[in-house]
Amino acid sequence: MECDASTIVSGFVEKVVSRYAESIDRDNVAPPEFFRDAAGHGVFGLPIPREYGGWGLPFSDFMDALRLIARESPSIAHIIFVHSMSAYFVEKFGSEEAREEILPGAARGERILALAFTEPGAGSDLASIETRAEKRGDTYVLEGEKLFTTNALYADTFIVLARTGPLEARHKALTLFALDKAEGVEVGEPLDLMGFRGTGLARVLLKGVEVPSSRVLGRENEGFKPAVVGLGVGRLPFASIALGIAEGALEEAVRWALERKSFGRPIFENQAVSFPLAEVAAEVEAVKALIRRTAELHDKGENILLHASIAKFLAARLAVKATRIAVQVMGGRGLLTASKVSRLYRDAKAAEIAEGTNEVQLMIIARDLAKRVR
Numbered sequence: 001m002e003c004d005a006s007t008i009v010s011g012f013v014e015k016v017v018s019r020y021a022e023s024i025d026r027d028n029v030a031p032p033e034f035f036r037d038a039a040g041h042g043v044f045g046l047p048i049p050r051e052y053g054g055w056g057l058p059f060s061d062f063m064d065a066l067r068l069i070a071r072e073s074p075s076i077a078h079i080i081f082v083h084s085m086s087a088y089f090v091e092k093f094g095s096e097e098a099r100e101e102i103l104p105g106a107a108r109g110e111r112i113l114a115l116a117f118t119e120p121g122a123g124s125d126l127a128s129i130e131t132r133a134e135k136r137g138d139t140y141v142l143e144g145e146k147l148f149t150t151n152a153l154y155a156d157t158f159i160v161l162a163r164t165g166p167l168e169a170r171h172k173a174l175t176l177f178a179l180d181k182a183e184g185v186e187v188g189e190p191l192d193l194m195g196f197r198g199t200g201l202a203r204v205l206l207k208g209v210e211v212p213s214s215r216v217l218g219r220e221n222e223g224f225k226p227a228v229v230g231l232g233v234g235r236l237p238f239a240s241i242a243l244g245i246a247e248g249a250l251e252e253a254v255r256w257a258l259e260r261k262s263f264g265r266p267i268f269e270n271q272a273v274s275f276p277l278a279e280v281a282a283e284v285e286a287v288k289a290l291i292r293r294t295a296e297l298h299d300k301g302e303n304i305l306l307h308a309s310i311a312k313f314l315a316a317r318l319a320v321k322a323t324r325i326a327v328q329v330m331g332g333r334g335l336l337t338a339s340k341v342s343r344l345y346r347d348a349k350a351a352e353i354a355e356g357t358n359e360v361q362l363m364i365i366a367r368d369l370a371k372r373v374r
């Protein structure tokens with residue numbers, strides 16, 4: 001069946017996202033009905049290749065899909081993004097056996113995926129991961145704790161980065177695994193964050209979890225590079241989510257500013273109100289063009305790591321700016337915790353931290369700057 005991405009996504013946004021956006025944020029959980037309805041629209045298989053039952057969307061179309069979903073619910077966009085990025089790890093680095101086992105269910109939304117890299121002692125510095133995987137015959141036994149795992153509450157399969165050698169070997173002794181929850185993965189209580197609420201964020205405990213060696217993604221001790229490259233490419237879809245936050249806030253604020261009257265005329269007629277909105281609109285267009293161009297380069301097989309970092313940095317910063325201005329334009333209404341712009345404001349702040357902090361993006365950009373001049 002041909003996939004018209006915009007038809008799938010507009011139907012999903014209208015029928016599902018609009019229905020669950022507020023309650024997922026308020027209750028800090030996405031109910032089973034949400035997963036059933038979302039799976040019914042095929043959104044868990046958007047970028048998964050057709051041979052595994054997905055839609056095989058080009059990266060550029062996937063960017064548009066996430067942006068449109070995030071305009072209404074960054075949390076829902078993030079659930080789908082993390083699931084899809086986890087599937088990307090299986091597709092790129094998994095054995096054929098692992099792909100056949102995991103991807104068709106993932107594409108149908110019957111098997112939700114999560115990515116558990118971060119630990120209490122290892123966030124920006126992934127090479128300091130301490131979770132251990134010890135080889136015993138044809139299996140590995142995993143022991144450790146992961147923190148801030150999106151989708152942890154909902155996931156059936158976890159992509160885990162673990163240490164298969166000494167701590168001093170840093171990034172040279174890390175291996176990627178795909179673990180099934182049924183193998184004994186324990187999930188903690190949902191974390192109560194200010195933003196991206198309801199994304200199933202929790203601690204993940206691995207207490208002697210046994211996994212067959214067919215579930216190693218890539219090679220033993222060579223997991224760091226694929227992990228960093230996968231996360232690096234994933235910064236572009238994450239930038240699309242941040243851009244969606246900015247667009248959603250802008251639209252809400254402009255609508256309000258045209259309707260709301262003070263001193264006998266719509267507040268939009270004051271340049272103090274319309275100019276900051278116009279500035280955001282201009283920056284939204286610039287970041288959208290950057291994301292589109294970078295996605296097209298990825299579709300042509302080019303290395304986009306630098307530009308994905310630039311896009312993530314700019315989009316997250318713009319999301320914070322756009323939502324701050326939107327709350328200001330909406331006055332007291334904007335401050336109501338149930339207002340859409342206050343929800344987007346909280347999500348925007350989280351966007352500067354998740355998927356590599358903005359400082360980490362600047363480190364990557366600065367490293368490239370030095371390389372070009374040296």
Ligand SMILES: Cc1cc2nc3c(=O)[nH]c(=O)nc-3n(C[C@H](O)[C@H](O)[C@H](O)COP(=O)(O)OP(=O)(O)OC[C@H]3O[C@@H](n4cnc5c(N)ncnc54)[C@H](O)[C@@H]3O)c2cc1C
Nearest residue numbers: 115116117118123124148149150196353354355356357359
């Ligand atoms: C909503 C959300 C969802 C997430 N989902 C996942 C997930 O699904 N899977 C997963 O594995 N992780 C996930 N994370 C974790 C996320 O990747 C980490 O929070 C992030 O990498 C930062 O790590 P940290 O929180 O340990 O902060 P730290 O690394 O401790 O950093 C703290 C501060 O110090 C700054 N800093 C650190 N080192 C430097 C440096 N060298 N130079 C300048 N500044 C520096 C950082 O920028 C930051 O401001 C998620 C986080 C959030 C907020």
